[in-house]
Amino acid sequence: MYSRKNNTQRARDVMRKKVVYIDGMATAKEAVDLMRAEKVDTLIVKKRHEDDAFGIVELQDLINGVIIPDRNSSEVNVYEIMKKPAISVPSSMDIRYVANFLIRTQIRRAPVEENGEYVGMISISSLILHNMEF
Helix, strand or coil: CCCCCCCCCEHHHHCECCCCEECCCCEHHHHHHHHHHHCCCEEEECCCCCCCCCEEEEHHHHHHHHHCCCCCCCCCEHHHHCECCCCCEECCCEHHHHHHHHHHHCCCEEEEEECCEEEEEEEHHHHHHHHCCC
16 A cells, blocks of 8 residues: 655655756757766756856757757757756755646756755656655
8 A cells, every 4th residue: 555755855855966067059969978978868058148047958859859850960059959948946845846847847857956056857757766665
């Protein structure tokens, strides 16, 4: 039988602590190479200036923006395929609300923010895998 955990879990408890950044002018090939090297499937696209917003690029963006349209990955820049702005969640948010937020906004993963900085990444799959009792 399913039993609810007594203590409230927060985004910080479930997030993956690795956050990897890339420049928007980098190519899709460079993004893939960085993802492989860092063993991540999401990159945060750096701001161009102080008033700009962070972007986010995921494997799905590479599939939709490069592979499906049969474009050369060395000729596609990250800024062409990224999503912007990156939608983040606070590190203190209850994971039930994180899950609800991700589902309602139809995003798979989001940066976790604390004190104005990204400190991790959280995804629907990490929420499921972390909370399933097998």
